[in-house]
Amino acid sequence: MSETNYLTTDYTLKSWFLTTDHKRVAILYFASLIFFFFIGGAAATAIRIELATPQADFVSSDTYNRLFTMHGIIMVWFFLIPSIPNTLGNFVVPLMIGARDLAFPRLNLMSWYIFMLGGCITLFAIFAGGIDTGWTFYTPFSTLYSNSYVIVAAAGVFIAGFSSILTGLNFIVTIHRLRAPGLTWYRLPLFLWSLYATSVILVLATPVLAITLLLMATERFFGVGIFDPRIGGDPLLFQHLFWFYSHPAVYIMILPGMGVINELVSCFSRKPVFGYKFVAWASLAIAAVGFLVWGHHMFVSGQSLIASLVFSFMSFMVAVPSAIKVFNWTATLHKGSLRFDAPMLYALGFIGLFTTGGLTGLFLACLAFDVHATDTYFVVAHFHYIMVGGMVTAYFGGLHYWWPKITGRLYSEYWARTAAVLIFFGFNLTFFPQFILGAEGMPRRYHVYPPEFQVWNVLSSGGAVILAVAYLMPLFYLGYSAFFGARSPANPWNAPGLEWQTSSPPPEENFTTQPVVTREPYQYNEAFEAEPQNA
Amino acid sequence: MWRQWIPFWRPGLSPQSGDVDLLFAGLLIASAFVLGLLFFLLALFCVRYRASNQIDRGHRTSKSWHWEVSWTAASFVCFLGLFVWGASVYFEMYKTPTDELVVFVVAKQWMWKTQHPGGQSEIDALHVPVRRPVRLVMASQDVIHSFFIPALRLKHDVVPGRYQDIELEIDRPGSYHLFCAEYCGTDHSGMIGEIVAMEPADFSHWLTQQAPSSPLADEGGALFRQLGCSGCHGNGSKVRAPPLEGLYGKPVPLSDGSSVVADDKYIRDSILLPRSQVVASYEPLMPSFAGKVTEDQLLRLVIYIKSLSGNPS
Numbered sequence: 001m002s003e004t005n006y007l008t009t010d011y012t013l014k015s016w017f018l019t020t021d022h023k024r025v026a027i028l029y030f031a032s033l034i035f036f037f038f039i040g041g042a043a044a045t046a047i048r049i050e051l052a053t054p055q056a057d058f059v060s061s062d063t064y065n066r067l068f069t070m071h072g073i074i075m076v077w078f079f080l081i082p083s084i085p086n087t088l089g090n091f092v093v094p095l096m097i098g099a100r101d102l103a104f105p106r107l108n109l110m111s112w113y114i115f116m117l118g119g120c121i122t123l124f125a126i127f128a129g130g131i132d133t134g135w136t137f138y139t140p141f142s143t144l145y146s147n148s149y150v151i152v153a154a155a156g157v158f159i160a161g162f163s164s165i166l167t168g169l170n171f172i173v174t175i176h177r178l179r180a181p182g183l184t185w186y187r188l189p190l191f192l193w194s195l196y197a198t199s200v201i202l203v204l205a206t207p208v209l210a211i212t213l214l215l216m217a218t219e220r221f222f223g224v225g226i227f228d229p230r231i232g233g234d235p236l237l238f239q240h241l242f243w244f245y246s247h248p249a250v251y252i253m254i255l256p257g258m259g260v261i262n263e264l265v266s267c268f269s270r271k272p273v274f275g276y277k278f279v280a281w282a283s284l285a286i287a288a289v290g291f292l293v294w295g296h297h298m299f300v301s302g303q304s305l306i307a308s309l310v311f312s313f314m315s316f317m318v319a320v321p322s323a324i325k326v327f328n329w330t331a332t333l334h335k336g337s338l339r340f341d342a343p344m345l346y347a348l349g350f351i352g353l354f355t356t357g358g359l360t361g362l363f364l365a366c367l368a369f370d371v372h373a374t375d376t377y378f379v380v381a382h383f384h385y386i387m388v389g390g391m392v393t394a395y396f397g398g399l400h401y402w403w404p405k406i407t408g409r410l411y412s413e414y415w416a417r418t419a420a421v422l423i424f425f426g427f428n429l430t431f432f433p434q435f436i437l438g439a440e441g442m443p444r445r446y447h448v449y450p451p452e453f454q455v456w457n458v459l460s461s462g463g464a465v466i467l468a469v470a471y472l473m474p475l476f477y478l479g480y481s482a483f484f485g486a487r488s489p490a491n492p493w494n495a496p497g498l499e500w501q502t503s504s505p506p507p508e509e510n511f512t513t514q515p516v517v518t519r520e521p522y523q524y525n526e527a528f529e530a531e532p533q534n535a
Numbered sequence: 536m537w538r539q540w541i542p543f544w545r546p547g548l549s550p551q552s553g554d555v556d557l558l559f560a561g562l563l564i565a566s567a568f569v570l571g572l573l574f575f576l577l578a579l580f581c582v583r584y585r586a587s588n589q590i591d592r593g594h595r596t597s598k599s600w601h602w603e604v605s606w607t608a609a610s611f612v613c614f615l616g617l618f619v620w621g622a623s624v625y626f627e628m629y630k631t632p633t634d635e636l637v638v639f640v641v642a643k644q645w646m647w648k649t650q651h652p653g654g655q656s657e658i659d660a661l662h663v664p665v666r667r668p669v670r671l672v673m674a675s676q677d678v679i680h681s682f683f684i685p686a687l688r689l690k691h692d693v694v695p696g697r698y699q700d701i702e703l704e705i706d707r708p709g710s711y712h713l714f715c716a717e718y719c720g721t722d723h724s725g726m727i728g729e730i731v732a733m734e735p736a737d738f739s740h741w742l743t744q745q746a747p748s749s750p751l752a753d754e755g756g757a758l759f760r761q762l763g764c765s766g767c768h769g770n771g772s773k774v775r776a777p778p779l780e781g782l783y784g785k786p787v788p789l790s791d792g793s794s795v796v797a798d799d800k801y802i803r804d805s806i807l808l809p810r811s812q813v814v815a816s817y818e819p820l821m822p823s824f825a826g827k828v829t830e831d832q833l834l835r836l837v838i839y840i841k842s843l844s845g846n847p848s
Contacts, residue, residue: 061721134718140695141678145644145720229696230825232808235679236694269584275603300681301692302699305629309622316614323610324603330573331602333580335592340585348577355573359566362614366562366621368555368628372688375681375716439559441685443716446724450712 005408005505020105021508023406026091028112033087034475036078036119041471043071048430048464054451064447065132066148072135074126077157078119080387081249084256085202086115086167088398089195091406093171095499095506096189098180098515103173111166118160125149125156134445136246139227139238143219151220154213161206161213164252168202171195180498182517186280189497189521190273193280194259197287201248201255205291209245212238236301243294251290253387254354255283257394258325261347264397265329267495268344269336272522275328282321289318299370308367315365319358326355341493342416346397349424350390357385360435378438384431393423396474403478404492408505409485415477422470429463496523548686548711548732549704554624555688561620565613628689632670632702638663639751639838641830642693643676645722647713648831652838654754655745659728661713664738665705672799673699674830681717684730692717698800705732755839758832762824776821777814783844788815802837 006023009015016024046067050058059067090108094101102108125131131153133142142150175188175196215226216238225231227238266273273279295303295311329351338344360382364370373379400416403409433456438444442453449457491500496519502511547556583590638661639650650656663669673682675695683690684703691701705711715726733741759765767776777787787801788794790813795801804811806828809821828836 061724065718065721065723132720138679138718141718141720145678229694230807233696235696270586275600278603278607299625300690302694302697305626308625312622312625313618316618319614320607320610324607326573327606328603330576330580333577333584336580336584337586337592338581338584340581348581351577352574355570359569362566362617363559363562366558366617368551368621368624368688369558369562370621371625371628371690372555372559372685374690375683376685441683441712441714443683443714443724445718448724450727 004507005503006508007408007505009508018109020101020109022090022094022102022105022108023506025108025112026087026089026406029082029086029090029115032112032116032119033079033083036074037471039123040071040074040079041468043067043074045464045468047071048461050447051449051457052461054449054454054457056448059447061447062132063130065134065445066126066130068445069131069134070126073122073131073153073157075387076135076249076253077160078115078122080253080391081164082115082167083253083391083395084260084398085171085195085198085252086111088260088395088402089171089256090167092402092499093174093192093195094178095405095502095510096192096497097175097178097183098498098511098517099174099178100509100511102170103177104170107166108170111163111170114166115160115163118156118158118163120156121159122153122156125152128152136242137213137216137238138242139216139219139235140229143216143223143227151217154217158210158213161210164202164206168199168206171199172203175199180515180517183498186277187517187519187521188280190262190276190279190283191256191259194255194262194283197283198252198255198259200284201252201287201290205245205248205252208241209249212241212245215241236298236303239298239301240294243297244291247294247297248287248290250383250386251286253391255286257350257354257391258283260394260398260401261329261350263495263497264343264347264401265332265351266522266524267401267493268339268341268347269333270339270524271332271336272520272524273328274331274334275324276521278324279328282324285321286318289314289321293318296365296370297374299367300374312365312367312370316362319362319365322358326351326358340417341400342411342413342420343397343401345417345420345424346393346400349420350393350397353385353389353393353424353427357382357389360385372441373438375443376438377434377442377444380444381431381434381438384434389427389431393427396420396423399474399478401493402499403481404488405499405504405506407482407485408488408503409481409483410488410492411481411485412477415473419470419473419477422466422473426463426465426467426470430460430467431463433457433459433463497521547688548706548709549689550706551624551628551704552686552688554627558620558624562617565617629691629701632700633668634670635668636664637670637672639834640671640673640682640693641676641834642673642680642682642715642726643830644678644720645715645726647682647715647726647728650751650831650834651742651745652751653742654750655742659713659726660731661728662731662733662738662741663703663705664735665708665732667735668702668704670700670702672834673701674803674834676830678719679717680715680719680726683714683716684711685714686711686730690716698803700799705730708732708734708737751835751838752842753839755835755837755842758828758835759839762828762836764836767821774820775817777817779840779843781844783841785844787812789813790815790817790819799837799841802840803833806833806836 006021129149131148133146219226225233227233227235262273292314295307296315299308437456488504490503498515547553641648647659649661673693675693680693682693691699693699711730713728713730767774768779782797785797786794787797807825810819813819
């Protein structure tokens with residue numbers, strides 16, 4: 001590779017930390033997210049070790065409470081929410097629409113700095129003394145009773161929220177304004193539709209989180225009686241505010257994953273995504289209806305029965321567009337020409353795990369059953385199926401898919417497939433027993449538990465070991481590939497997307513000539529297959 | 536023995552839990568069907584349309600919306616059915632409890648304190664008679680707790696600042712787990728109690744065996760005088776305050792023209808936030824007792840005021 005690309009234009013640290021190139025910012029995010037993922041993962045491992053026995057023989061109660069809080073806060077705000085949008089999204093959005101960069105390159109870099117500032121403050125809170133409120137910060141525990149670094153941790157999350165808002169804004173403007181000539185909305189890759197929907201949620205919901213955390217800090221500092229019932233406040237008000245952000249946040253986490261799966265399923269079936277328009281609008285429908293379901297976290301809280309009724313109904317409704325997507329992915333496989341490269345294995349795993357998570361979501365939306373299952377391991381299993389089985393699997397799939405584009409190198413297909421299969425099995429062994437634990441009635445956030453729950457907990461902890469090893473594997477073979485892997489052609493998957501029409505890795509300004517789009521997306525037809533694609 | 540490994544095939548122990556188990560079975564069957572169909576199709580397509588397989592892949596371009604419209608409609612109808620089913624059972628579970636047998640529950644970090652109207656109190660345990668609806672009036676002293684009995688498929692948060700009441704009924708004698716399901720701090724996982732369901736005769740016997748403390752209503756009466764409530768609400772006082780005799784369960788006209796039924800919640804609120812609901816034609820004179828009485832004391836006051844209307848509990 002003789003011409004320079006974005007990786008080889010400059011090697012100084014300064015050129016990385018002051019870059020405005022979306023691709024380099026994406027790399028910065030990659031590095032930080034790997035770091036946060038392994039911190040959150042280490043906490044999860046410690047939790048599973050402790051739960052292998054019913055007694056408290058590994059950590060104390062307080063340590064345990066700090067561990068699951070740390071796991072939740074780090075994984076939700078510093079891994080899941082930024083993962084796909086800020087890394088893969090940052091890297092491929094301009095490439096996919098044929099633009100030279102995002103609409104606001106400096107803002108993009110600033111988002112990373114804000115994110116890191118928030119992350120460092122949160123890490124300080126965790127390592128200076130820890131926080132034991134759970135990631136949900138429920139009052140009045142967090143405002144009156146918790147003797148930990150609540151305000152510091154909340155400040156970290158508050159600051160990181162600005163990064164989310166700015167990234168969302170940047171994506172929205174970029175997708176509106178910088179599309180290549182001929183790239184109409186219905187020619188956009190579905191990954192961009194889902195990122196667009198995600199960005200709308202980021203911009204509209206994150207401010208509510210910021211307000212909620214501010215109110216909580218005010219209450220903790222001054223005791224003004226917003227949430228304290230003894231002076232006229234209402235603890236349920238906090239839950240309404242918190243979930244008004246945090247339920248849509250679940251869609252921030254899963255929608256980009258769904259977007260990635262569209263690209264993978266289509267590419268490795270050599271077929272356009274079945275029902276493109278349905279899938280595209282389903283993303284926006286999920287984003288819109290997702291704002292109206294927050295009350296399903298409060299079915300046993302004592303909110304009015306009528307409110308529960310409405311929230312239950314809306315929760316069922318939000319499942320309809322999700323179901324559409326699953327059916328469309330399956331239909332895409334029909335009469336395709338299927339290849340089982342590592343990204344495709346991840347995509348198939350995603351479909352199975354996401355569907356399982358989605359269906360159990362219906363169990364929880366179903367009022368009477370939710371009364372029994374809420375705050376038990378059933379909920380833990382459900383949202384791990386969506387967020388880890390769904391989101392993280394999609395993230396790994398997308399990472400493998402775009403890896404040759406990002407690094408210009410190929411990875412070991414053998415190890416990649418092995419890791420994908422191991423992740424799938426490790427994941428199911430870890431989390432499926434938790435459905436049973438929850439159905440049996442084991443509450444979540446329990447550090448010690450009655451001995452009859454031990455068998456399923458041991459299975460789950462055993463699965464967690466496999467899962468931990470499987471998540472470490474890509475670190476090695478992808479790390480090896482980044483420096484020693486075989487050079488990748490510009491378009492190793494023979495895919496029609498614009499991001500594959502430039503060299504791998506792309507030059508600093510993405511495209512040497514402005515691309516013009518003349519085709520519908522995902523045209524893997526015979527004519528396309530016949531053309532040589534390594535332009 | 537093996538049955539204990541199968542989730543939920545220990546049948547629920549109350550009339551409502553049977554309904555919940557049925558609902559759970561329905562949900563399981565529906566999702567097993569969907570998952571089975573999905574996995575079958577995925578496996579079929581993966582084998583049949585693998586790239587190396589030479590097979591007819593024609594008709595790629597023909598597009599029809601029929602499939603999408605029909606599976607969207609099918610999902611919608613299924614979801615609607617499950618929603619209605621789940622909601623109807625939910626309303627049955629959380630219906631207004633009967634007032635026949637009342638037990639008071641105070642949750643605090645990290646224990647469950649339960650009190651029978653006769654004054655018997657228990658820590659991390661609750662004895663109830665079988666086959667008889669029991670109304671629980673629950674309050675929290677500090678943070679949010681959640682009262683959870685897996686065997687009854689029943690759970691309700693106990694939120695500070697308000698009374699929560701639920702009804703429970705147990706079919707068979709035995710001892711069942713009582714968990715705190717809402718994270719409440721350091722010893723959250725130690726906040727485990729026991730529900731002991733007994734035959735009615737055994738239960739009456741058990742009640743009489745307990746350390747005889749004075750009935751809660753009597754203790755409430757003493758407190759009522761000690762806190763000075765009787766100075767205004769008592770007979771012949773100079774301050775004009777609403778009479779409390781016969782108050783419980785009756786509608787109370789308020790100064791804003793509306794009216795409320797004087798139940799546990801109303802009495803509790805009137806003690807803590809007396810100016811929020813002022814009785815019609817009375818001056819808002821009463822001071823707030825927020826912060827001056829504990830949840831335990833509040834319960835006793837409420838029970839005392841209740842007893843003034845001739846209500847046994």
